[in-house]
Amino acid sequence: MSLVVVGSMAFDAIETPFGKSDKIVGGAGTYIAWCASNFTPVKQISVVGGDFPQEELDSLTARNVNLEGVQIKKNEKTFFWSGRYHLDMNSRDTLVTELNVLGDFKPEVPESFQDCEFLMLGNLAPAVQLSVIEQLKNRPKLVVLDTMNFWMDVAMDDLKKLLTKVDVLVINDSEARQLSGDYSLMRSAKKILTMGPKYLVIKKGEHGALLFHNNKVFFAPALPLDEVFDPTGAGDTFAGGFIGHLAKTKDISFENMKTAIIVGSAMASYCVEKFGTERLRELTKEDIAERLNEFVQLVHFDINLV
Amino acid sequence: MSLVVVGSMAFDAIETPFGKSDKIVGGAGTYIAWCASNFTPVKQISVVGGDFPQEELDSLTARNVNLEGVQIKKNEKTFFWSGRYHLDMNSRDTLVTELNVLGDFKPEVPESFQDCEFLMLGNLAPAVQLSVIEQLKNRPKLVVLDTMNFWMDVAMDDLKKLLTKVDVLVINDSEARQLSGDYSLMRSAKKILTMGPKYLVIKKGEHGALLFHNNKVFFAPALPLDEVFDPTGAGDTFAGGFIGHLAKTKDISFENMKTAIIVGSAMASYCVEKFGTERLRELTKEDIAERLNEFVQLVHFDINLV
Numbered sequence: 001m002s003l004v005v006v007g008s009m010a011f012d013a014i015e016t017p018f019g020k021s022d023k024i025v026g027g028a029g030t031y032i033a034w035c036a037s038n039f040t041p042v043k044q045i046s047v048v049g050g051d052f053p054q055e056e057l058d059s060l061t062a063r064n065v066n067l068e069g070v071q072i073k074k075n076e077k078t079f080f081w082s083g084r085y086h087l088d089m090n091s092r093d094t095l096v097t098e099l100n101v102l103g104d105f106k107p108e109v110p111e112s113f114q115d116c117e118f119l120m121l122g123n124l125a126p127a128v129q130l131s132v133i134e135q136l137k138n139r140p141k142l143v144v145l146d147t148m149n150f151w152m153d154v155a156m157d158d159l160k161k162l163l164t165k166v167d168v169l170v171i172n173d174s175e176a177r178q179l180s181g182d183y184s185l186m187r188s189a190k191k192i193l194t195m196g197p198k199y200l201v202i203k204k205g206e207h208g209a210l211l212f213h214n215n216k217v218f219f220a221p222a223l224p225l226d227e228v229f230d231p232t233g234a235g236d237t238f239a240g241g242f243i244g245h246l247a248k249t250k251d252i253s254f255e256n257m258k259t260a261i262i263v264g265s266a267m268a269s270y271c272v273e274k275f276g277t278e279r280l281r282e283l284t285k286e287d288i289a290e291r292l293n294e295f296v297q298l299v300h301f302d303i304n305l306v
Numbered sequence: 307m308s309l310v311v312v313g314s315m316a317f318d319a320i321e322t323p324f325g326k327s328d329k330i331v332g333g334a335g336t337y338i339a340w341c342a343s344n345f346t347p348v349k350q351i352s353v354v355g356g357d358f359p360q361e362e363l364d365s366l367t368a369r370n371v372n373l374e375g376v377q378i379k380k381n382e383k384t385f386f387w388s389g390r391y392h393l394d395m396n397s398r399d400t401l402v403t404e405l406n407v408l409g410d411f412k413p414e415v416p417e418s419f420q421d422c423e424f425l426m427l428g429n430l431a432p433a434v435q436l437s438v439i440e441q442l443k444n445r446p447k448l449v450v451l452d453t454m455n456f457w458m459d460v461a462m463d464d465l466k467k468l469l470t471k472v473d474v475l476v477i478n479d480s481e482a483r484q485l486s487g488d489y490s491l492m493r494s495a496k497k498i499l500t501m502g503p504k505y506l507v508i509k510k511g512e513h514g515a516l517l518f519h520n521n522k523v524f525f526a527p528a529l530p531l532d533e534v535f536d537p538t539g540a541g542d543t544f545a546g547g548f549i550g551h552l553a554k555t556k557d558i559s560f561e562n563m564k565t566a567i568i569v570g571s572a573m574a575s576y577c578v579e580k581f582g583t584e585r586l587r588e589l590t591k592e593d594i595a596e597r598l599n600e601f602v603q604l605v606h607f608d609i610n611l612v
Contacts, residue, residue, distance in 0.1 A: 186532045207513040221525040226492045258607040301564040
């Protein structure tokens, strides 16, 4: 049994209404690994340049993140993204994107990763995500795909092909509308469930997340927070908590996916409290249990249906 | 024990992307009465003109809505509102407002209403709402106030005075921000809870509702719907379900208020399926139980906190 994560490892420079970060470690793969490794060992597939800090790699290794699948291109530079969030924290402007090593990333699945049962495809070009699926000799028990509107704009054909090969798609509400061409989220979900995935997670940011499967719907709230300090990586962290819980419990029933969504939401609620991965690095098992309990309190009610 | 409802009874003419209604019966008080009378008898305080249909009054009487407190001004006209919803159904333009009998409405509390234990103040001028509280010889067990941004714009002083006399305030997210002057809903809630109400319900439309009390928060989702046909009266219906459940069960604990919010959400989800009060008129006890069960399914999850 193993969880394989594919995703970018990067540098980010972030501006929010609360302040400005230095050039800090980021990337979808990094957030997913920091989060999922709370629940289960991780086998990581990614690419970095020679400028990527060795201590970051060592920290991940110490958390049971196997980096055999991470290519280190000594003479090249790590992917760099810089962005500025607007006052409402729901929208942002990209200031800089330097693809660097990510520009011609060809993931290689090490032989020791062939026992993959759970595959998390973090946000990357659909063709790159597909190449990982194609390198696996056995079909994983569960393939979860994260993607974004950018790929719908520039690589919709690749994405549609990829969708037929995954079990769970994780996108946000506007991406669901774009992918389906329908404004109603309920109708969008029905359409998307005919495009390949058997499960669809629609993230609505501060408004929570929905899980769709056949005719069933589950709703998970986001924790109401006084302040979102930095939303960067919240979606990746959500995905990391979701797949981390599923890989740990080895149970891919709809019931357990509901719990996995709560776990993802709890982890994401921690992520946004500080810049970058900072808050994720501090978390203890007790912190996680405490926040999960807050979610139970938040939505629990008794009803007498007589 | 009795539930007293104060609110407008009106004519509405509604345009949505799906069509146009005739001049139909509407008004906050009407929606609240149709909804709450599913759970408990209602004593209604309102005013209508001679043009208000007798069969509407008869239908309400048949549902155990006591109309002794409804003034009928034979030679005047009923309040009329006409509006057009935008494509997203979240915003609307008012086309016509004719206050008519509502312009100088002076509610009179009949002697037989003095047993009021639960008081629902539907959206009206704060001074009018206040006059009802002042006419009651005994303070009700629970006073619930619905209001709107319009009164914050034109009668904030009256509203602030009124707030010190109510137990539960029901407003939407933008109204909470306006009342508190704070963008963060969590901080808004904390501020508003110092202004009088001990309980605050913040409605977020399709994104559900939050209940705040001391340091506790409860979140209720809205039922994901394929289509919202007509949102008119959804907020009033929510309030009617909320107070109807509380008055029926006579239990004003935080735990029971959570259930009351689910009941309000379930009733509102029916309201929006057809024009005006049409859908509310058709509902059976079985319909209500079925929808409550959908809410249980929607949010229920198991978590093992070990």
